[in-house]
Amino acid sequence: MTPICVVGGGGYVGLGYAVALAELGHQVVGLDIDADRVERLNRGDSPIYEAGLPEMLRRTLDAGRLRFTTDYAEAVPGSDIVFLCTGTPSLSDGEADLRQVRAAAASIGVHLQPGTKTVIVNKSTMPVGTAERVAGIVAEHAPQSADFAVVSNPEFLREGRVLHDILHPDRIVLGGDDADALAAVTSLYEPLGAPIMQTDHRSAELIKYAANAFLATKISFINDIARLCERLGADVTVVAKGIGADERIGPRFLHAGIGFGGSCFPKDVGALTRMAEGAGLHPGLLRSVLEINREAQRRFVARADELLGGLDGREIAVWGLAFKEGTDDLRDSPAVEVVRLLAERGAAVRAHDPAALPNAAARLPEIVLREDPYDAAEGADAVALCTPWPEYTAIDFDRLKRVMGGDLLLDGRNMLDAAKVEAAGLRYVGIGRGTRPTPTQAVVQAVPLRSS
Ligand SMILES: NC(=O)c1ccc[n+]([C@@H]2O[C@H](COP(=O)([O-])OP(=O)(O)OC[C@H]3O[C@@H](n4cnc5c(N)ncnc54)[C@H](O)[C@@H]3O)[C@@H](O)[C@H]2O)c1
Structure with a gap:
C-alpha cells in the first residue's frame, strides 16, 4: 500500500486515478482546487458521469482508503507518489496552456517533505520538454533538502470507459531517468498485467500526442473518403x-x-x-x-x-x-x-x-x-x-x-x-452514403470479383 496524492483529483483523469488506485488498495488523497467538487466527492457524489464511478467512489470512501481535499499542505507531505493530472487546455493559437500545470508544480514543490523522496508522475498530456520544466518549477519552490524525481506517464484512457481503461490498459509508458522513481511507478502498475515501456521523457511525451494524432487522422481520413463517396455514388x-x-x-x-x-x-x-x-x-x-x-x-x-x-x-x-x-x-x-x-x-x-x-x-x-x-x-x-x-x-x-x-x-x-x-x-x-447496397448485394458483388 503506497500513500498517493492525485493533484487534479476532481477531473476526469484525476478522479478516475484517485478511485482506481484506492480500489487497488492504496491510500489515496485526491486534491483539487474546485472546493465544490471536493465537497461533493467527500459525500460520495460523483460530479462526473462515468460507468461504475459512483459505486467505486463510495466503496473506496467507505473503506477509508480515499478522501478529497483542497489543501496541498494536508495532501502532499506524507505522499510517496504525487500524480499530476491537471488540465492542459488549448490557448487560442492551439498551443497547450500550461498554467494549471505550472501552478500545481509550484504548490507541490512548496509542500515537499524534506527527508523523504517524492515521485511526481506527469499524467497530464504535456508538450515535449515539459517534464524538465515541471522539475525546474518544483525545484524552484521546494525546500533545499527536498528530494524528488519526475516520471512522465501519459494517459490513453477514453472518456465513457475511464475506469475500465485505467484498470485494463493496452500498455503503460514511463519516461524518465531516475531508476528508483521508475521502479516505484512500475510497481504501482505491475498488478494490471499490461506491458510497461520505459523510455526517455521526450519520447514518452511525444507518444501521447502521436497516438491521438494518429487516431484523429484515421477519422479525418474516412471523413474525406465519405466526401468522395457522396460524389461518386x-x-x-x-x-x-x-x-x-x-x-x-x-x-x-x-x-x-x-x-x-x-x-x-x-x-x-x-x-x-x-x-x-x-x-x-x-x-x-x-x-x-x-x-x-x-x-x-x-x-x-x-x-x-x-x-x-x-x-x-x-x-x-x-x-x-x-x-x-x-x-x-x-x-x-x-x-x-x-x-x-x-x-x-x-x-x-x-x-x-x-x-x-x-x-x-x-x-x-x-x-x-x-x-x-x-x-x-x-x-x-x-x-x-x-x-x-x-x-x-x-x-x-x-x-x-x-x-x-x-x-x-x-x-x-x-x-x-x-x-x-x-x-x-x-x-x-447519412454521411457519405451515395448509394446504400443491402448487405446481400455487397456480398453478391464481391463474389465474381474474388473468383475472377
Ligand atoms: N479527459 C480525457 O479523456 C483524457 C485522456 C487522456 C489524457 N488526458 C489529459 O489529462 C489531463 C487532465 O484532463 P481532464 O480531462 O481530467 O481535465 P479536467 O479539466 O477534467 O480536470 C482537471 C482538474 O484539475 C483541477 N485543477 C486545476 N488547477 C489545479 C491546481 N493548481 N491544483 C489542483 N487541481 C487543479 C481542476 O479543478 C479540475 O478538476 C489533460 O492534460 C488531458 O489532456 C485527458
Whole structure:
C-alpha cells in the first residue's frame, strides 16, 4: 500500500486515478482546487458521469482508503507518489496552456517533505520538454533538502470507459531517468498485467500526442473518403468495412460522421501542430486533419439546409450533445458546434442527450433541452443525430414519424438502420452514403470479383 496524492483529483483523469488506485488498495488523497467538487466527492457524489464511478467512489470512501481535499499542505507531505493530472487546455493559437500545470508544480514543490523522496508522475498530456520544466518549477519552490524525481506517464484512457481503461490498459509508458522513481511507478502498475515501456521523457511525451494524432487522422481520413463517396455514388460504411478488414489497417476509428471532438483530440492535434511549427516544420497533414474535421460539421449543417430548403425558422431536434457516447462531457463537442451552426442559420433547436443535460443547462443556456428524444422531435422539421448513444438505435421510428412535423432524419453518425427508418416513412440521410447496397448485394458483388 503506497500513500498517493492525485493533484487534479476532481477531473476526469484525476478522479478516475484517485478511485482506481484506492480500489487497488492504496491510500489515496485526491486534491483539487474546485472546493465544490471536493465537497461533493467527500459525500460520495460523483460530479462526473462515468460507468461504475459512483459505486467505486463510495466503496473506496467507505473503506477509508480515499478522501478529497483542497489543501496541498494536508495532501502532499506524507505522499510517496504525487500524480499530476491537471488540465492542459488549448490557448487560442492551439498551443497547450500550461498554467494549471505550472501552478500545481509550484504548490507541490512548496509542500515537499524534506527527508523523504517524492515521485511526481506527469499524467497530464504535456508538450515535449515539459517534464524538465515541471522539475525546474518544483525545484524552484521546494525546500533545499527536498528530494524528488519526475516520471512522465501519459494517459490513453477514453472518456465513457475511464475506469475500465485505467484498470485494463493496452500498455503503460514511463519516461524518465531516475531508476528508483521508475521502479516505484512500475510497481504501482505491475498488478494490471499490461506491458510497461520505459523510455526517455521526450519520447514518452511525444507518444501521447502521436497516438491521438494518429487516431484523429484515421477519422479525418474516412471523413474525406465519405466526401468522395457522396460524389461518386459509393457507401462509406461499406468502403470502411472493406478497408478495415485488412489487418494492417483495422476497423476502428473508421466511422464517418460529423467528426471528432472532446477535450483531447482537437487540442492535442492542435498542440502537436504548434510543436511541429515551433520546430521549424510545416505540419500539412495535421493541419488537414483539423480542417477536414471542422468541415465535417459545416457540411452536415449545409446538407440540412439544402434538404430543408433553408434553415431559417425551421425546427430541428438534435439528438446527442456530448462529444461521444458514455460521457456527459461537452468540451469541443461536434454536436454543440452543429447546434451553434444551426442556430446561426436561424433554426430553432431542441436537444436531447441521455447524460449531458445537466452540463448543457449550465454551459449552454441558450439551447432548449428535452429529457425525452420524442419530446425533442415533437413537431420538428428534421432530427439531427449527433452523438452515437446506443439508445438511439432502439428508437420506434413509427412513433417518431407520428410526432415529427417533417420527415427528415439526418444520421450524423451512420448508426441507424436506414431501411427501418425508411420503412416508417421517414427520409434517411447519412454521411457519405451515395448509394446504400443491402448487405446481400455487397456480398453478391464481391463474389465474381474474388473468383475472377
Ligand atoms: N479527459 C480525457 O479523456 C483524457 C485522456 C487522456 C489524457 N488526458 C489529459 O489529462 C489531463 C487532465 O484532463 P481532464 O480531462 O481530467 O481535465 P479536467 O479539466 O477534467 O480536470 C482537471 C482538474 O484539475 C483541477 N485543477 C486545476 N488547477 C489545479 C491546481 N493548481 N491544483 C489542483 N487541481 C487543479 C481542476 O479543478 C479540475 O478538476 C489533460 O492534460 C488531458 O489532456 C485527458
